[in-house]
Amino acid sequence: MNPKNKNKYARGNVADFLDTRGYFIGKFMGKKGFPLLETEEVEVAWRILPAAFDDNTSHYHKRGVEIMIVASGSYKVRVNGEDLELIKSDFIVVYPETHLKSISAEEGTELIVIKAPSLENDKFYT
Numbered sequence: 001m002n003p004k005n006k007n008k009y010a011r012g013n014v015a016d017f018l019d020t021r022g023y024f025i026g027k028f029m030g031k032k033g034f035p036l037l038e039t040e041e042v043e044v045a046w047r048i049l050p051a052a053f054d055d056n057t058s059h060y061h062k063r064g065v066e067i068m069i070v071a072s073g074s075y076k077v078r079v080n081g082e083d084l085e086l087i088k089s090d091f092i093v094v095y096p097e098t099h100l101k102s103i104s105a106e107e108g109t110e111l112i113v114i115k116a117p118s119l120e121n122d123k124f125y126t
Contacts, residue, residue: 002030002038010036014046022047027118032068043118049075049105057125058101064122066094067117074111097126 010025015023020032026043029035040083058078068077068090076085078101079094086092105111 002035004036005036008036010030010034014118017045020112021045021086025118026115027120034044036105040118041088042116044115045111045113046071047111047113049073049102049111051107052104053102055102058099059123059125060099061094061115061122062124063096064115064119065096066100068092068094069112069114071109071112073106073108075105075109075111092116 012024014022014024022044022045024045025037025039027038027040030038069084070088072088074085074087076083079092080099083103
C-alpha cells in the first residue's frame with residue numbers, strides 16, 4: 001500500500017478511467033495521475049470491450065493471478081491454445097505462466113479484470 005494513502009478512501013466512477021483501459025486501482029495508478037488509487041495488493045479494471053482486438057499477441061504473468069468476470073455480453077479468449085467463450089456471469093482464473101489472448105467480444109461487453117498482486121513488469125508478451 002502507498003503509505004500516503006493510509007486512513008483515506010477514494011470514490012470514483014469507472015467512466016472516468018477510459019484513458020487507463022478501465023483500470024481504476026493498481027501499482028501504476030500514481031504514474032497515471034491517481035496517487036490515491038495506487039496499491040501493490042491488487043489491480044482492478046471494469047472494461048467496455050471492443051468487438052475486435054488489434055493486439056495479435058498473447059501474454060502471461062510470472063507472478064500475478066488474473067481473474068476475469070463477464071458482467072454483460074460475451075468474450076472470446078484463448079487460454080494455453082484453447083479457445084473459450086465466456087458469457088454473462090462466467091469467470092476465468094488465470095494462474096501464473098498461463099498464456100492468454102483476447103480474440104473477440106460482443107460489442108459493449110463489460111469485463112471486470114482483477115489481478116493480484118499488482119506488480120510492475122509482470123506482463124510478458126509471446
